Amino acid sequence: MKYLSEYRDANLVDALLRKIKRTVTRQWNIMEVCGGQTHGLVRHGILEMLPEKVQMIHGPGCPVCVTPVSLIDKAVELCLHQDVILCSYGDMLRVPGTEMSLQQARAKGGDVKILYSPLEAVEIARKNPRREVVFFAVGFETTAPANALSVVRAKQLQLSNYSILSAHVLVPPAMEAIMNDEETQVSGFLAAGHVCTVMGLREYEPLVEKWKVPVVVTGFEPVDLLEGILMVVTQLEKGEYRLENQYKRVVNSDGNRSAVGLIGQVFEYRERDWRGIGEIPSSGLFVKDEFRDFDAMAKYQLTVRPDQTDTECLSGDVMKGKIKPPECPHFGETCTPEHPLGAPMVSSEGACAAYYQYSMKS
């Protein structure tokens, strides 16, 4: 398929690996922020092929993983006790809440629908005027335009039975929080290509300047990932720090301005609690007051308290890059995709799921 197979070419992968090996002379720790990139690195065996001097640290870029338990509890409550049709991306279903996951709520009779797009949820609301429909709007900047669009469309169609439960998080404040952590070992970043497809590059300039850290916006295929890593280590070896764009075929420096415009029309930035990590200033998107009729938090008068720290699951340490999933004592033992202790074991972008899926077999 065009624009996919070319970026999985074995000769190019070999050439890039050789070049990386010849470039590095010292130990470097590079964080790939996005969970999709973590899965790419593990699935294609890239972690084993990289020289030992290049360590990849897996970042918090899994929106499902960082969604607070209390929000999952609210979603469960809505579908069990408020007779709501709860629509969600499939990833969210098996993530444990305090008492149960959405999948378990569905088994108890909750009306939970797995959808590909929030626009489908708007259609469900249009066709079921007597039922309330709530879309669990989880995601990073990549997903925000579609979720914002669903609100604008619902308003345009004058639907009074559609709202979203927003659990939106933003990447740059999380990178800032990682650099702010005194124990951080990150010497360079691969920034998430699809987030930048929407937002463009400018948000990352202050981060590069403040922390003197190389940031390379990178794609998701093996050739993309290796070229991104090469660009970071080349900068590091020269003592440079710049913002670079490896993923030029898709990301332009302005991003998608009409998508950014719609995000700004529907959402505002506020502090958000990240599961396993804690509160990060200006890191969440919340529905603006003028769209409060479409905000499930306002409509159902939901309040969310900061989560109590999980006692068993070490997802916070995994997502801050402090430990690798197999270093967790529960990994593959008391925590598996069938019986997860935390979200990173069940999300398609979770680091624990990546290691379990692709390394346990080997």
Added chain:
Amino acid sequence: MCLAIPGKVISLQPSSDKTNIPGKVSFGGILREVNFCFLPEAGIGDYVLVHVGVALSKVDEKEAMETLNYLQEMGELDELDSEQEKL
């Protein structure tokens, strides 16, 4: 969640509705309905990046070719370098 894949635009319907520009995109032969309201400049035959039902960006063929050619050249030069080192 941020998974987005390139597909080829097969059809586009003219629309005066700014929040709904419907079209069809082929992902290796599988057709999906896609909303082009964030990418009205897309045309039939273009490759576009689609995420949860909306098109977000056009794949720039020129940039894609430049990167691949550059990497190919880098690979060949690197091979030459390492063979010379062996001599």
